[in-house]
Amino acid sequence: MKHGVNGVALAVFVFFFLVVTVLGFLAARWRRAENALNLDEWGLGGRSFGTWITWFLLGGDLYTAYTFVAVPAAVYAAGASGFFAVPYTILVYPMIFCFLPRLWSVARSHGYVTPSDFVRGRYGSRGLSLAVAITGILATMPYIALQLVGIQAVLDVLGVGGGTSTNWFVKDLPLLIAFAVLAAYTYSSGLRAPALIAFVKDSLIYIVIAVAIIYIPMRLGGFGHIFHTASEAYSKVNPATGKPRGELVSSAKNQWAYGTLALGSALALFMYPHSITATLSSRSRDVVRRNTTILPLYSLMLGLLAMLGFMAIADGVGKGVKGFNAQLAIPQLFLNVFPSWFAGLAFAAIGIGALVPAAIMSIAAANLFTRNVYRDFLRPNATPEQETRVSKLVSLVVKVGALAFVLTMDKTVAINFQLLGGIWILQTFPAIVAGLYTRWFHRWALLAGWLVGMVYGTWAAWTVASPTQAHFGGSSKLIPGIGQIGYIGLTAFALNLAVAIVLTVVFKALGTPEGFDETAPADYTADAKRPTAPQPPPHGDELPPVATTGH
């Protein structure tokens, strides 16, 4: 960047990074259990978190650094369409209010660590469980990579690393250091590390947003002026595409895309393994449900953040710069309007904001591999100690993979895969959520529906072109039969569901075996303090099917 290294901002950034590193390692001792070599301990923080820790953990997990950079960047680039993140995060909570407590209860009753564990137990199908696990790992990997992209954006604006240096090692060194530190404390502390760091991250974020939303409009001449400038900027025709840059208010032809993207993303969010990991680490059913009433505070913050996109335009960020990277708009705005020390604080918030979800995501992916590939297929008699060791190692492998991804490939590849990941993960919804309510669906019908959704979604995304890329140019496409542009993931989901319903009827008529269901109706409403059926303790991982519940 043109500024060179900003010493004060960098010092503040490094200071907070060090604080968080110390916290990450100390977390191993925080609320330590007697037997730490257990996946419930390393991978779920002992399933012991109360309302407020869960709130910070889930907030830090769902509202990632990438979100903080990408949402205002999308608003900066195109206006209204980027704001879909707000209705998306509004709709998530009424939705999970209904099904998440049931998932928590059944997971606690049977010692499930991952959503695939539940699918295997419910449908007695390792195949369906494997499909859900693989989808989860595939969708999570690029998401971790994007967190590193978020850190890169901040480092870039700070003037360390990034594009200006010629030597690749010097260029990527800051990212490598950040990454090595993250990997080390995740390995040693497990889920407790991001839980503790989330406190710092979110406190910083709330401070930055509160200041930004009051201070910046005052400096830029009020909201009226900001939106007026933005409106003019959006209406300017882009010579490359022959179309305006964007729009201030969603026009009729874009409204379906706006709504379906919000709904589809909301359906998908709690199918991501890292969301489930943070949920299952909470202490009780009530903690989960109560959190649906306090987590929207983060949505409010996200909405305010999105508005920073307009402020970046009004401030003239990127004006006249050819090929300006929209992802840098918000960090650049902070550097322009804030004193150096406060800009450093804001960057620390974004940087640490990347570490929390990256840690949880790698833990979630590692748990999936350990439980649903390693234990189900490779070593059925694995002890809890072996499971934990494998999970810790896999968490490292996953992160190295994500790092290799970011360093060797173009950023757009990570973004393309993230887009695909959202479409893919949505296809696990019928197996997981329908399973929480009914055993009506046939396991093979769900598998077939999943496959159809995956294939259609991938193909449809491949065919979308944008001015800059021939494939994966966006997430919306004409919905067959409706004639409107809509989110591909939701169309694929509808196809998926239709196939699952039709084939369930067929398989039932043919009398194909339905598989053994190890859960009982009472498991779905059970609470930690009130053990229902005669259950083994929650740490018992080697669960035989409960005989009393068979059909």
Add this chain to the structure above:
Amino acid sequence: MTEPPPQPKPVITATRLVAALCLILPFVATLWVSSYARPTPAFIGIPFFYWYQMAWVVISTGLTSVAYVLIRREERARRSDGPEGAA
């Protein structure tokens, strides 16, 4: 949207209907995009499109909280009169 009860008690109760309504309203309000996709009336310079959606973050939080209180009260009541051990 309501949960099936663990015992043969009525699945649909007045409390659950109200809770379900609270949870469904945000979907109607935000997915009916054409109802709010306009610039006016602006609020302190913010176009309607934006402040309407921001307001719904707050409104839906309130509605979810109402549903939370209602459902918790009902779950507790069901637990206390349910047969022993079958919560």
